[in-house]
Amino acid sequence: MSSLIWLVLLSCSTLVISTKNSSDSNASQGKSIFILAGQSNMAGRGGLKSGMWDGYVPPECQSSPKILRLNAENKWEEARPPLHRDIDYLKACGIGPGLAFANSILKKNLSIGEIGLVPCAIGGTQISEWRRGGPLYKQLLSRAHAALQGGGIIRAILWYQGESDTRSEEDAKLYKARLTKFFTDIRSDLKLPELPVVQVALASAEGPYIEDIRKAQLGIDLPNVKCVDAKGMKIGYDGLHLSTEGEVHVGQMMADTFAQFIS
Template identity: 50%
Template sequence: MAGRGGVFRDHHHHDRQQWDGVVPSECQPHPSIHRLDAHLRWVPACEPLHADIDAKKVCGVGPGMAFANKVRECAGEVGLVPCAVGGTAIKEWARGEHLYESMVKRARESVKGGGEMKGLLWYQGESDTSTQHDADAYQGNMVKLIENVRQDLDLPWLPIIQVAIVSGDNKYMEKVREAQLGMEIPNVVCVDAKGLELKDDHLHLTTKSQVQLGHMLADAYLQHFGPSEPNSHAAP
């Protein structure tokens, strides 16, 4: 979710990575899209959305801006609250853990000015595909995460859109995918990343795939949770 689209290994320093700086048209900033930065301030949103959040790694294009640009056409103002940290296992998002508490704090802060929390986008799980124990525990951990977030934000029906992973350790990837695609919880929807193109690292999505995923997330959001009244400008 933090976005590694366009991040490549520096040819001179193999241990170093850099972002190519390419921002597709679908990910361009827009006056009605804002992001909550690491200091809990609203700033204009632009790629890389997670630059100051997943700060220990090089961030590039993720699905967030493509999602926001598609949703804003129906929703008007959009506030993004990036919280992702790449390479984290779901147990690191348990209640009481730093990542979880930080996410809840940021979410609470984001609505203080009068906004409304409209949904949570969740794309994670590759780190849980290496051992049978982690893969078996994934579904229970994810159910718990959803319960915790809804309880702590006092939003029992908070919409959640999860991405079924497309990479990771082949040993238990299918097990984690099954858990993601099989969540039978109200207001939890899953989009499948299968078929999206991966970078040469066979782990992260390319910039182009990140845009596609952002659009899939937006379509799922608008279809399941979008404004229910028919849009006057929409063709029948």
């Protein structure tokens, strides 16, 4: 879908944000905030059948008073699936990796306090649509700013995107440079130059250039950027989106990877 729909939703206010290091494990700083961004497999399509979510919530994605979600009105509420229901609202949303990630983090006893998830993913978006100054980029910054009101620390960006860029050879060739710039720009504008990024290498694609995109994702050479590989994860009925099982597994892998930044 076109990201232009967000133009009417975004403000152009200047972002002022905490420069507290994301690896500071002092729980007294408030929420540990995680930004969830990318396209549909981050938004969550697990459990979708005939365009509707089946309603099944696996044990790994159960709600908890220690896991909050920033809703579309920029208010915190207890996180329940689908996490992106009012963000990626033009498409049906189901289970994504976010709650499996958060529950796995809680079990690790990392002493990072309450978890705040900030859904920002929009299905069908290419990396060029996340460029600095674009509507999706502004939306992410705006929601990051809102998430910090009342205290908290942005701990990491969780990023799962690239399926739409597999359709074009040119987009595939430019993907690594565009993704690198996106990560660099976001860190700069958040004033968190060492902010951890956990990204996912594709398990599926919309076009023939999946290996080019995967190579770019696995080859990003930036400090504090780690990649988990979704290849081999169970795919849903449509052949493109991860199943509920696959989404849960990816969320748990992202949690294991994030924990490396804390240990």
